[in-house]
Amino acid sequence: EGLLKLRPNERPFVLTRAAYAGTQRYAATWTGDNVAVWNHLGMSTPMLLSMGISGYGMVGDDIGGFAGTPTADLLTRWIEAGAFNPIYRDHTAKGTGDQEPWVHGAKHEAIRKRFIEERYRLMPYIYTSVEEMTRTGIPLMRPLLLEYPQSPEFFNDDGEFMFGHDLFVSPVTTELQDMKVIQLPPGSWYDYWTGEKSSDKELKKMKPALDEVPAFVRAGAIVPRQPLVQHTGETPNGPLELRVYPGPDCKGSLYQDDGHTLAYEKGEFLRVNYSCQVGADAIRIVSTIEKDGYKPWWSAAEITVFGISKAPKSVRVGDATIHEWRFDSAQQAVAFTLPEAKNSWTAELIL
Known part of the structure; x- marks a missing residue:
């Protein structure tokens, strides 16, 4: 005050x-x-x-x-x-x-x-x-029991956590880490670093090197990211990045405001909702502007869709077919750029 x-x-x-x-x-x-x-x-x-x-x-x-x-x-x-x-x-x-x-x-x-x-x-x-x-009031760093109350096997797990709704993190906190056994929460998960897909049925046995932290992304997540900056006051130079991890209830969101003033209380903020529908022969990604009271730094968006085992037949944005897309067989991912992504849009991978 x-x-x-x-x-x-x-x-x-x-x-x-x-x-x-x-x-x-x-x-x-x-x-x-x-x-x-x-x-x-x-x-x-x-x-x-x-x-x-x-x-x-x-x-x-x-x-x-x-x-x-x-x-x-x-x-x-x-x-x-x-x-x-x-x-x-x-x-x-x-x-x-x-x-x-x-x-x-x-x-x-x-x-x-x-x-x-x-x-x-x-x-x-x-x-x-x-x-x-x-x-x-839902915290950024969440115990597993908060996100998965139907899974009592996680009730006593206070060494791992959800970071937001979509990232599961299992930090290394002991000096001599021989083997780390990780039980993934219910559903399917993608390795945050490699894109490899796993299910909760698997016990992940890992021996993290000094430069590794086990982290996984919920299948069905759409995670917004930005180009590297040196401090939070620096405006990112480049496109918004969206990482799409296909799965059930596939969705994500993005909120932006000026980060400093109280203008957001007057409606000066941006809120975007993302969703994806996964079919047998296509993956459809939809971006919907819910509130456009703040102008974001980006005009373009770089979209990366994981869990793609082979190159798609085509990639469409709206009614147009785009030809400049990339398939990474190691990460099983397809990446493409939307030059104009400030408004609502739809993209589709034809598999």
Whole structure:
């Protein structure tokens, strides 16, 4: 309220270290002064999940630990896990060792950079999910029991989580990870990194390398992404990216506003709904503008459809057949560009 008086046209953002029930209406918070040890990395996920389902969804932790100095592997794993947390914040106390992403040499820097950049590319999905959280109270970082209450086998799982409605993440939080056994939630899933399709019937036995975090996308998801930026205030330079993962109840959404002012309260925002229908011989993707009160950065959209085992016979946008599309046999994906994607549109893959 004080910040609104000081800057009446700017959205206030407060980060508090002293919070209690109801404070989420006024401020974000973090889990407190943690320690640079592996078990504190492991404690972060259940703490953030508990905060989220208690109504406090805008939370994070001190990545790398506040007290003490993390080892190279610990800091790398923490930066990887934090990329899928609501608040992404590397923070430490005075008198501790350096823990910026570029310490510990080129190998660790490259891994950390990759996950930091991935978070920036996911920002449209993250921002859309946070807007949903603001409206409904459903947190961005969700325990599996919240998304899958019909599956009691996940009720005690506090080490894995949903990031928004569509991403399942199983972070590595132990120093010696021999074999990680992952039970996927109900339905079919695509590997976030490779596009490989799996079902919940499979127990995924993985031994993640230092640069790997097991993550999967729900079959039926449409995930919006953006070109890489160096900070959230930078306007992306390039098309909107939509990753389509065909499956039942195939849909997604996108929310955009100016990110700073209260103009969204006056209807100055963009909301787009996406859907796809999967048939025996075609996949149809539909974009519908629900609210066009804000002009987005993009005019074009890059569409990638996963789960395609062979090149399609043709690709259509509206009534026109386009010829500049690409088939990736390794990822089993088809990609094409819509030059004009600011308005509602329909695209179709003829299989």
